Amino acid sequence: MNQMTAAARIEAQELQGAQALLNAVSHSFENKVVGQNRLRETLLIGLMTGGHILLESVPGLAKTTAAQTLADTVSAQFRRIQCTPDLLPSDIVGTQVYDAAKGVFSTQLGPVHANLVLLDEINRSSAKTQSAMLEAMQERQTSIGGVVYPLPDPFLVLATQNPIEQEGTYVLPEAQMDRFMLKDVLDYPSPAEEAEVIRRIDAGVFLAEAKQTAVASLDDVRRLQALTHRVYIDPAIVRYIVGLVYVTRHAAQYIDPQLAEYIEFGASPRASIAFSQAARALALLKGRDHVIPEDIKELAHRVLRHRIILGFAAVAEQVQVESVIDAILGSVQTP
The missing domain is CATH 3.40.50.300 (P-loop containing nucleotide triphosphate hydrolases)
Structure with missing residues (x-):
C-alpha cells in the first residue's frame, strides 16, 4: 500500500x-x-x-x-x-x-x-x-x-x-x-x-x-x-523542508559566508512542523490534494522570518531576514 x-x-x-x-x-x-x-x-x-x-x-x-x-x-x-x-x-x-x-x-x-x-x-x-x-x-x-x-x-x-x-x-x-x-x-x-x-x-x-x-x-x-x-505530502517534500530548516542552523556551509555570519540562531523543529501543516492548507486552498515544492517556497518567508534570529551586525547594516531566507532557498535543491 x-x-x-x-x-x-x-x-x-x-x-x-x-x-x-x-x-x-x-x-x-x-x-x-x-x-x-x-x-x-x-x-x-x-x-x-x-x-x-x-x-x-x-x-x-x-x-x-x-x-x-x-x-x-x-x-x-x-x-x-x-x-x-x-x-x-x-x-x-x-x-x-x-x-x-x-x-x-x-x-x-x-x-x-x-x-x-x-x-x-x-x-x-x-x-x-x-x-x-x-x-x-x-x-x-x-x-x-x-x-x-x-x-x-x-x-x-x-x-x-x-x-x-x-x-x-x-x-x-x-x-x-x-x-x-x-x-x-x-x-x-x-x-x-x-x-x-x-x-x-x-x-x-x-x-x-x-x-x-x-x-x-x-x-x-x-x-x-x-x-x-x-492532504498528501511526499517524503521528498518532507526532506526538502527538513533540508531548508537544517541550512538555517548550518548556513556557513551552504550560503555566502558573509551572509551566513548575520545568522545568530537558526530555526527550531517547529519550523519544519509549520511548513508541513501550512503547506497542506495552501495546497487545499489552491485546489490540490497534494503538496508541491512551490507551496514550500511560497510559505518560506512567513514560516522562517520570525524563527531565524539575526545578530546586531545585520541590524546595523540593515540586512533583511528575507534576503537570508532567499539565499537559503537558493542553496537547497528543489525535489
Whole structure:
C-alpha cells in the first residue's frame, strides 16, 4: 500500500466541496476587505490548521477588520483584546469574582474564550501577560481557581505588532515568537485599493449594522481542518523542508559566508512542523490534494522570518531576514 492510500486519499467530490466552501469564504471576505490577498490566505491557513498568526504592520491596514470579517463569515465568536502595559493575565483568561449577596465565588471567563481572538499590539503588554496568553495558545485551555476550562474549537489567535513607537513596549522573546505558525508583514495598499476603501466607507460597507453574513459554520471549519490533515505530502517534500530548516542552523556551509555570519540562531523543529501543516492548507486552498515544492517556497518567508534570529551586525547594516531566507532557498535543491 502506498503512502497516498494509507493517508485516506481525498476524493474528487471532497475536493470540490472544499473548494466551494473556501471560495465562498474568500468572496465574503473580499466584499468587506479591500486587497490584502496574502493576509486573507494567511488567515485561512491559520483557520484550516489551527495554527496561530503573528502580523506586523503600521496602524490602519485593516487587521482588525480582516479578523472580524473572517469570524463573521464562518459564524465564529470574535474577541479583540487591546494590549496595554497595565493589562493583567486575569483580564485575558478570566478570574473569580466574589458575590457578596450569595457568599460564593463565581467564575468569569476572559475574552480568550472565543473562536478567533485578536491580540492587538501584543508587544505593549507585560511579559507576565504575554506568558498567560501564550500558555493558553499552547495548551488550548485556561485554569481559573484550580478548575480547567477548555478553549473553544476551533481556536485561532491573531496577534499584531506595531513596528513603530517602540518606547514602553515589551518585545516578544524569540522562544515565544516560535509558537506562532506564521508571521506575515503587511504593506500599504495601492492607490487604486486605497480609493476603493474610501468608496466603500462612503457606501456604508464598514458601518456596525453592515455585519458580514455567514457563509459557513464552525462544523464546516472543523471538516475543513480534518480534510487539510489528509492532504498528501511526499517524503521528498518532507526532506526538502527538513533540508531548508537544517541550512538555517548550518548556513556557513551552504550560503555566502558573509551572509551566513548575520545568522545568530537558526530555526527550531517547529519550523519544519509549520511548513508541513501550512503547506497542506495552501495546497487545499489552491485546489490540490497534494503538496508541491512551490507551496514550500511560497510559505518560506512567513514560516522562517520570525524563527531565524539575526545578530546586531545585520541590524546595523540593515540586512533583511528575507534576503537570508532567499539565499537559503537558493542553496537547497528543489525535489
